[in-house]
Amino acid sequence: MSLPVAPDTFHVFDTTLRDGAQQEGLRLTVADKLKIARHLDELGVDFIEGGWPGANPNDTAFFAAAAEGQLVLQHAELVAFGFTRRVGVTAADDPLVQALIDARTPVVCIVAKSHDEHVFRALHTTLQENLEMIRDTVAHLVAAGRRVFVDCEHFFDGYRSDPAYALECVRTAAEAGAEVVVLCDTNGGMLPSQMGDIVTAAGAIGVDLGVHCHNDTGCAVANTLAAVDAGVMHVQGTVNGHGERTGNANIITLIANLQLKYGWSLVSETSLREATRISHAISGITNVPPNSRQPYVGMSAFAHKAGLHASAIKVDANLYQHIDPT
DSSP states (O other): OOOOOOOSSOEEEEOTTTTGGGSTTOOOOHHHHHHHHHHHHHHTOSEEEOOOTTTOHHHHHHHHHIIIIIOOOSSOEEEEEEEOOOTTSOGGGOHHHHHHHHTTOSEEEEEEEOOHHHIIIIIOSOHHHHHHHHHHHHHHHHHTTOEEEEEEETHHHHHHHOHHHHHHHHHHHHHHTOSEEEEEETTOOOOHHHHHHHHHHHHTTOSEEEEEEBOTTSOHHHHHHHHHHTTOOEEEEBGGGOOSTTOBOBHHHHHHIIIIISOOOOSOHHHHHTHHHHHHHHHHHHTOOOOTTOTTTSTTTTOOOSHHHHHHHHHOGGGGOSSOOO
16 A cells, blocks of 8 residues: 655644643643743644633643743744634633634634534534534634634544534534644544545545544554545644543654655654654653653664564664664
């Protein structure tokens, strides 16, 4: 099977400071978030999702610090995260939507319900009202001069429950002005073989698609790559796979796979060489010990203890290594 050619535009979107920060026991101060953001920029990601202004005081303070010049990014763009407007109010009257504008980021990412049962049981509203919430919020933010990405929460589960409605959520976001619509495996229950047909169905709408995968089946990176094979041009993940439950797709593994295996140029060679240092530096800030068996950057990633492996690498180190570790 031939690997796909890189699209003209491809986004590497990091959500360590938002979704990654939901990991049990992980607490980030504003100073921590500023340090991590600088490391992410050095890694070469395109977008850094900084948190949820208005809903989390720490995140509100982070965006204020960034706007005041305490965070100067050389490559990445800062993203504020939020939710569609509340049921029964307009986006213009919702203070949490206004907080996204007040964060003064060039890009806003909002999460929207795309699973019919979540609309009924979590939002306690109708399917049509949920579509209006998506439409109104996206249009309001676009009118305020923001680029808008929409995370379709529980999209894959929603597609299996009611495919027509899940796709209508994607279409509504696109028609309202969303630049990218992100298909989220929020429960992390998907398998790579299940991704392609669903992503292809959403792609038929004609909007740029992204993917956001959790790791509950141990397949977050594999599922993300399967979605890339099916045509998404935007991938989301976290450094070291941080995140709630079993974590998110590991953004460093994704970058390395796409760059070293697919042959795509996503970050500079210098940034790729620095990935191990950056990974360990962020572990130091989060106070989460590095995973020694993490692909590419773990301390054991290229270790050989004994037996056939150790014997072979004396002849040629590459006999038991899938890439040159340097």
